[in-house]
Amino acid sequence: MSDCVFCAIVAGTAPASIVLDEPDVLAFMDIRPFTPGHLLVIPKRHASGLAHLDPQDGARVFDAGRRIATALRASSLPIEGVNLFLADGVAAGQEVFHVHLHVVPRRRGDGFGLRAVPRTPNRTVLDGTAETIRAALSVGSD
Template sequence: PFTPGHLLVIPKRHASGLAHLAPQDGAQVFDAGRRIATALRASSLPVDGVNLFLADGVAAGQEVFHVHLHVVPRHRGDGFGLRAVPRTPNRTVLDGTAETVRAALAEAGGSAG
């Protein structure tokens, strides 16, 4: 475990990644994560916050190819966290990226709200 109380929520039906996860299974996984996070915050463990983490694909750090959601209790100074160099692209790049995502959603039959 990354921190005391860190656990996994795993759907019973196999899905190697998010693209293969049935929507109802995804809803149940995230609802279970939400309920567990709430319980962890109410517990006697040192919990100041909670991260929900799901890696989808090798580049994202996925090592076990069955969808699973990490519920990671956090407290100041626990040493856990995602580290990145922040990049702030200009408006043209942001707008182009948004249009690319909208087009992919439309092609897949989704909605970008």
């Protein structure tokens, strides 16, 4: 964990522009923001990815993200919407391996967003995929 920059922020040994500091959650401004006001919400207890995240910590992170998104929309910042984004794993774009929720203020034409072209699979494919996920959920709940 010594190379975890977010752990250093939690410990107070790395600089951060803090927005919210609660017993289990910390929120601070992203140093490479996609849009003005972009910030990160993290659990104070280290978890490298979702599989290692304590469910209570996950709930606290999401609730803090929700509250901050609501505050952003009520602020004087020019915001028309908010995205919550969490990358889990390298293929998903995770670069810092401490769970973190991006809270990204949005305005029309700001240039941020998902660029993939959605596919339209048939119902048989959707049902098969749903079954695969249901089976994995039942294994994970044992």
